[in-house]
Amino acid sequence: MIIGLTGSIASGKSTVSTMLKKRGFPIVDADEIARLVVGPGSAVLLEIEKQFGAAVINEDGSLNRARLGERIFGNEADRNKLNSIIHPAIRKEMLRQKESWLSNGAQTVIMDIPLLFESKLQSFVDKIIVVSVTPEIQRERLMTRNNLTEDEANMRIQSQLSIVVKEEGADAVLANNGSIEETELQLERILTNWEARP
16 A cells, blocks of 8 residues: 655644654655755756756755755746756655665555645555645644744745645645654554554
8 A cells, every 4th residue: 555645734634754764664755856866966966957057056065955945046947947847756765765675565655745636646656645634733833943024924825735735645644743653643543544554
């Protein structure tokens, strides 16, 4: 079984991912893969340099994310161009890792994909867990974690697909508003219901 794990900013998805890892489940981490595919010397990074110029590459050969971010900020054509280079490589590597885990005997693989719905990757998984949180707690956590004002936090939250929309697409919603123990219990219930084993 392939379980998709997703949520919204500051919902606590990483905490749940760590809980799954501790239980022995193999994790395919989309964010980690996104960093991996643009590593120094990679085909993806060479293509980015070709499209956006040497200014977006650091002296050590790594990607200068800040400079690239400035280039694509507010420029939809450039952002789309970048996505068309990066996204296929991320998807390919995610599928490769998933297949590798399965061929090595894993019963269940967790695909940790923050933008699962936005990227329309539902077909990659059999079941979806959405880590949810109330708007108040989400805003509070985000302000504390990223040292943001209330307005800045609201802007970041509103720039994402609504958590309500994500919940509608979920097979299970994990409400992460309380203690770690409460979250653990909910996760255990979901895994038991689905007979999910590493």
